[in-house]
Amino acid sequence: MSPENHLIQLSQDGPTAGPVDLIRLCLFDWAVCAIAGRDEPVSQLLAKFTDTQSALILGTMGHALDYDDTHFDHIGHTSAVVMPAVLAVAEAQKITDMTRIVEAALIGSEAAVRTGLWLGRDHYQIGFHQTATSGAIGAALGCAHLLNLTPTQIQNAIGLAATGASGLKGQFGTMGKPLNAGLAARCGAEVALWALAGITSDPAGLTQFGATHHGQANATAWDRTEPWKIARISHKFHACCHGLHAMLEALAGVTGEVSAMTIHTHPRWMTVCNQPAPMTGLGVKFSYAMTAAMALNGVSTAAISSFSDATANDTALITLRGKILVKPDNTLTEMQARVDVTYTNGSTQTLTHDLEAPLTLETRTKRLKQKARAVVGADLSDQLWTAVQGGTLATLTALVNN
Amino acid sequence: MSPENHLIQLSQDGPTAGPVDLIRLCLFDWAVCAIAGRDEPVSQLLAKFTDTQSALILGTMGHALDYDDTHFDHIGHTSAVVMPAVLAVAEAQKITDMTRIVEAALIGSEAAVRTGLWLGRDHYQIGFHQTATSGAIGAALGCAHLLNLTPTQIQNAIGLAATGASGLKGQFGTMGKPLNAGLAARCGAEVALWALAGITSDPAGLTQFGATHHGQANATAWDRTEPWKIARISHKFHACCHGLHAMLEALAGVTGEVSAMTIHTHPRWMTVCNQPAPMTGLGVKFSYAMTAAMALNGVSTAAISSFSDATANDTALITLRGKILVKPDNTLTEMQARVDVTYTNGSTQTLTHDLEAPLTLETRTKRLKQKARAVVGADLSDQLWTAVQGGTLATLTALVNN
Numbered sequence: 001m002s003p004e005n006h007l008i009q010l011s012q013d014g015p016t017a018g019p020v021d022l023i024r025l026c027l028f029d030w031a032v033c034a035i036a037g038r039d040e041p042v043s044q045l046l047a048k049f050t051d052t053q054s055a056l057i058l059g060t061m062g063h064a065l066d067y068d069d070t071h072f073d074h075i076g077h078t079s080a081v082v083m084p085a086v087l088a089v090a091e092a093q094k095i096t097d098m099t100r101i102v103e104a105a106l107i108g109s110e111a112a113v114r115t116g117l118w119l120g121r122d123h124y125q126i127g128f129h130q131t132a133t134s135g136a137i138g139a140a141l142g143c144a145h146l147l148n149l150t151p152t153q154i155q156n157a158i159g160l161a162a163t164g165a166s167g168l169k170g171q172f173g174t175m176g177k178p179l180n181a182g183l184a185a186r187c188g189a190e191v192a193l194w195a196l197a198g199i200t201s202d203p204a205g206l207t208q209f210g211a212t213h214h215g216q217a218n219a220t221a222w223d224r225t226e227p228w229k230i231a232r233i234s235h236k237f238h239a240c241c242h243g244l245h246a247m248l249e250a251l252a253g254v255t256g257e258v259s260a261m262t263i264h265t266h267p268r269w270m271t272v273c274n275q276p277a278p279m280t281g282l283g284v285k286f287s288y289a290m291t292a293a294m295a296l297n298g299v300s301t302a303a304i305s306s307f308s309d310a311t312a313n314d315t316a317l318i319t320l321r322g323k324i325l326v327k328p329d330n331t332l333t334e335m336q337a338r339v340d341v342t343y344t345n346g347s348t349q350t351l352t353h354d355l356e357a358p359l360t361l362e363t364r365t366k367r368l369k370q371k372a373r374a375v376v377g378a379d380l381s382d383q384l385w386t387a388v389q390g391g392t393l394a395t396l397t398a399l400v401n402n
Numbered sequence: 403m404s405p406e407n408h409l410i411q412l413s414q415d416g417p418t419a420g421p422v423d424l425i426r427l428c429l430f431d432w433a434v435c436a437i438a439g440r441d442e443p444v445s446q447l448l449a450k451f452t453d454t455q456s457a458l459i460l461g462t463m464g465h466a467l468d469y470d471d472t473h474f475d476h477i478g479h480t481s482a483v484v485m486p487a488v489l490a491v492a493e494a495q496k497i498t499d500m501t502r503i504v505e506a507a508l509i510g511s512e513a514a515v516r517t518g519l520w521l522g523r524d525h526y527q528i529g530f531h532q533t534a535t536s537g538a539i540g541a542a543l544g545c546a547h548l549l550n551l552t553p554t555q556i557q558n559a560i561g562l563a564a565t566g567a568s569g570l571k572g573q574f575g576t577m578g579k580p581l582n583a584g585l586a587a588r589c590g591a592e593v594a595l596w597a598l599a600g601i602t603s604d605p606a607g608l609t610q611f612g613a614t615h616h617g618q619a620n621a622t623a624w625d626r627t628e629p630w631k632i633a634r635i636s637h638k639f640h641a642c643c644h645g646l647h648a649m650l651e652a653l654a655g656v657t658g659e660v661s662a663m664t665i666h667t668h669p670r671w672m673t674v675c676n677q678p679a680p681m682t683g684l685g686v687k688f689s690y691a692m693t694a695a696m697a698l699n700g701v702s703t704a705a706i707s708s709f710s711d712a713t714a715n716d717t718a719l720i721t722l723r724g725k726i727l728v729k730p731d732n733t734l735t736e737m738q739a740r741v742d743v744t745y746t747n748g749s750t751q752t753l754t755h756d757l758e759a760p761l762t763l764e765t766r767t768k769r770l771k772q773k774a775r776a777v778v779g780a781d782l783s784d785q786l787w788t789a790v791q792g793g794t795l796a797t798l799t800a801l802v803n804n
Contacts, residue, residue: 019630021763023508025770026471028790029637030464030481032774034802035782036706037466042577046459046584053455057448062432064439069428079432106425127614129565163531163578164585166568170610175444176565176603179596182448183566194581201578208572212529212616228421235431304438361423368427372434380437388430396429400436 045197051092052189058084058400059185063131063178065304067375070234074116074130078233080181081135082108082142085188087397089143092193096393100146106230108142108188113229115206120216124169128213132167132180137206139188144195153195159205160191234355237367238301239375240285243269246337247288250353251295256343258296260323263288264338267328274326277318281307289321296320302374447599453494454591460486460802461587465533465580467706469777471637476518476532480635482583483537484510484544487590489799491545494595498795502548508632510544510590515631517608522618526571530615534569534582539608541590546597555597561607562593636757639769640703641777642687645671648739649690652755653697658745660698662725665690666740669730676728679720683709691723698722704776 037043062068063080071078086104095101116123116134124130140161144154164187167180195201202208210217220226238248247263265288273286284290284307291301297317300306311317332338335355342348359367372381380399387396439445464470465482473480488506497503518525518536526532542563546556566589569582597603604610612619622628640650649665667690675688686692686709693703699719702708713719734740737757744750761769774783782801789798 018763019508019512019632020504022632022635022766023511024504024790025637025763025766026481026511026635027485027504027507028774028786029770030470030485031786031790031798031802032770032777032783033467033470033482034460034464034486035786036469036777037463037580040463040466040580042580043459043463043466045577046462046581057445058436060448061439061442061445062436064442064445065435067438068432068435079428080435083429083432084436102422102426102429105429106421109425109428110421127610132565159573159576160578160581163534163570163573163582164568166566168565168604168607168610168614170604170606171561171565172604174561174602174604175447176562176601176607178439178442178444179448179562179601179603180565199578199581200576201581202570202572202574202576205570205572205578208529208570212570214614230421230424233424233428235427361420361427364424364427368431368434372430375434375438381434384430384433384437388426388433396433400433 042199045194045199048197049092049190049193052088052186052193054091055084055088055189056182056186058087058182060178060182063181065239066177067236067239067304069236071113071116071230071232072234073229073232074113074119074134075124076112076116076130076134077181078109078112078135078138078230079105081131081184081188082112082139084182084185085139086142086146087393088185088189089146089192090393091397092189093147095146098388098390098393098396101393102388104142104146106142107145108138109233110138110228110230111141112138114138114221117229118215118218118221119210119213120218122214122216126214127169129167129169129171129177129180132184133165133213135181136165136184136187137161137209139185140191143189143192147192147196149192149195155203156199156201157191157195159201159203160194160199161187162205162209163201164191165209235364235368235371237371238291239304239307240291240301241273243273243334244288244291246335246353246355247339248291248295248301249355250337250339250351251292253349253351254296254341255349256345256347258323258341259344260342261292262325262327262340263292264327264329264332264340266332266334266336267330268334270326270328278312279309280312281309284312288326289324290317292324293317293320300374302371304375444601447596447601450599451494451592451595454490454588454595456493456803457486457490457591458584458588460489460584462580462584465583467641468579469638469641469706471635473515473518473632473635475631475634476515476521476536477526478514478518478532478536479583480511480514480537480540480632481507483533483586483590484514484541486584486587487541488544488548489795490587490591491548491594492795493799494591495549497548500790500792500795500798503795504790506544506548508544509547510540511635512540512630512632513543514540516540516623519623519631520617520620521612521615522620524616524618528616529571531569531571531573531579531582534586535567535615537583538567538586538589539563539611541587542593545590545594549594549598551594551597557605558601558603559593559597561603561605562596562601563589564607564611565603566593567611637766637770637773639773640693641706641709642693642703643675645675645736646690646693648737648755648757649741650693650697650703651757652739652741652753653694655751655753656698656743657751658747658749660725660743661746662744663694664727664729664742665694666729666731666734666742668734668736668738669732670736672728672730679723680714681711682714683711686714690728691726692719694726695719695722702776704773706777
């Protein structure tokens with residue numbers, strides 16, 4: 001054991017007799033207390049639950065690629081946390097009715113957004129990961145709904161979620177980011193099951209969570225007359241940087257062979273995703289010219305596998321990207337793009353897209369099925385679609401886990 | 403499903419088609435993302451670990467009665483979190499050498515206190531439960547030591563602990579309090595195992611944790627030239643309110659039959675634990691007169707079972723407590739008591755005790771063995787003692803779990 005491995009070092013001579021002997025006493029006394037505490041209700045209730053590990057793993061899996069849905073009101077990924085929590089609780093309680101599961105997911109997702117709005121922007125700015133913090137509380141409420149908890153049990157579930165929720169934004173760019181979603185999913189699932197079993201907590205837990213976690217306590221977040229916040233959930237249709245999405249959507253309107261193209265985008269994106277000549281698949285994810293060339297050449301920008309080193313070095317795409325200019329335009333929002341196209345026949349066209357424009361359910365369904373086919377293949381996509389329409393829980397979880 | 407059960411209500415007509423259909427789409431898309439994320443390293447690494455549930459349960463058990471040790475520097479219960487974390491990791495990695503386990507527990511306990519000192523009093527005052535927050539980080543470092551992690555792995559473990567640590571003080575008085583210890587123990591154990599497996603995190607995680615969690619960043623907390631902070635760990639020898647302990651220790655000096663007694667204590671305690679005539683065992687835990695009478699009559703104040711309704715209604719004790727006065731004295735600290743005793747032979751004696759006076763290892767050992775016998779019986783106490791002196795991990799965990 002080399003001393004440089006340890007933040008708190010032992011003395012150079014190794015641990016002295018004093019502290020080690022003392023800790024041995026602490027271990028002895030701790031064991032006595034643990035044995036004495038074994039029959040306490042909280043210990044007995046906890047010992048029954050071992051089956052929320054799936055929420056941790058599914059929560060992490062669903063956010064591992066950052067390709068899942070986002071809600072920009074509070075800035076969080078709701079499904080990444082709520083879905084695995086609800087599925088884990090359904091599995092634990094043998095609730096197989098997909099209608100009930102979907103309804104619980106709706107309540108959980110709406111509650112996550114509203115909790116995030118109640119916490120407000122300070123909470124996010126100081127460094128908390130809304131996906132995880134408001135996600136855990138939303139997930140707890142979704143699971144509470146699934147379990148049909150009593151008001152007192154719901155209070156206990158919220159209090160336990162408040163004391164168990166965590167997640168820092170500094171984890172972005174590390175495995176800690178998807179793990180935050182997994183931890184939040186497990187938290188939401190566990191606390192609902194614990195509350196059902198009779199575990200108690202501070203009824204003012206959420207209020208204290210707000211006070212400790214830089215919340216703004218925006219009371220309007222709970223306004224019941226407001227329309228469903230979840231209606232503005234945003235899905236990702238392209239497996240690349242968000243700054244490229246409006247442009248890629250606009251390019252769906254291209255009608256012929258392009259001879260020249262100018263992409264106009266918000267100035268902020270120019271330093272984020274305007275790599276002119278990326279050398280790797282990862283680089284392509286941050287390149288207007290390359291992703292535009294892919295779209296023009298019929299390469300799926302929805303498929304994760306498209307963003308390969310081979311794509312970065314594809315000569316046809318490299319030739320095509322030479323015809324594309326990218327220009328900042330501060331009259332556009334960050335969610336908008338405008339593309340001026342000149343076709344080989346000499347005609348011109350201006351295409352625009354605004355990511356904030358509402359999608360009809362029909363269009364959203366069509367696009368998500370296209371994405372699913374690009375990501376997991378047509379067969380699995382069809383099976384998933386059938387499962388979520390009204391299949392059994394077992395079918396869905398088997399598809400996801402296997 | 404009655405609508406009053408739910409914080410976020412569905413509309414009176416039940417959920418409209420829009421949001422439910424939308425959430426079904428979200429579930430479909432989430433499943434696609436989860437399947438696509440299944441092969442990501444973080445998902446694969448996580449799926450291997452399912453064995454830290456024992457840390458959650460043992461962590462909760464050990465703090466369920468609040469009879470475990472306390473460190474007053476940062477105000478936290480260190481063993482409640484560190485011991486179960488280290489034992490769970492040892493079990494998961496089949497590390498059976500008790501010398502290594504005890505050394506890891508020492509590092510973890512010291513790190514918990516120092517993390518708490520680094521966070522400072524603001525963190526505690528605003529509402530965080532130091533036992534759980536600094537405990538999780540200390541436990542992670544103890545487990546990191548046990549696993550002999552590399553410096554990079556230690557950084558990852560700390561970062562993961564920072565994003566996973568939680569716990570609110572508002573849970574005091576509910577099952578949420580011991581559960582906070584359990585959650586922290588599981589967090590510490592998990593993050594060390596995850597870091598060993600290669601899960602990455604924000605290397606500045608602890609710094610961000612301090613910034614988000616009202617930390618004072620007291621750099622002196624990390625001073626390596628300081629003596630072991632853990633040397634001032636405080637054990638509980640009486641199964642009742644802390645305000646009674648100095649008085650009960652002073653009464654060990656009583657030498658004969660008492661005819662009258664006046665207990666002097668810090669004024670703060672007069673409103674906390676001076677129930678003159680409690681009717682229940684719980685009330686006895688907050689009564690100077692009754693616990694003093696118990697001590698004078700040879701009833702163990704270390705045994706949890708002594709604090710029963712029968713004790714509250716014991717006529718001999720009720721007679722004896724009539725001879726006892728309790729008075730506030732603001733020249734005493736909260737940790738001190740003074741007792742003026744008059745014996746039946748007319749002689750008088752003044753007994754004092756200061757809980758902050760250091761205990762020799764010998765005295766502490768003797769007292770903890772007495773406590774253990776009172777709480778779990780002589781046989782189990784002896785077996786535990788042998789196990790922590792150098793027995794195997796299996797022996798210890800079998801004794802605690804069975």
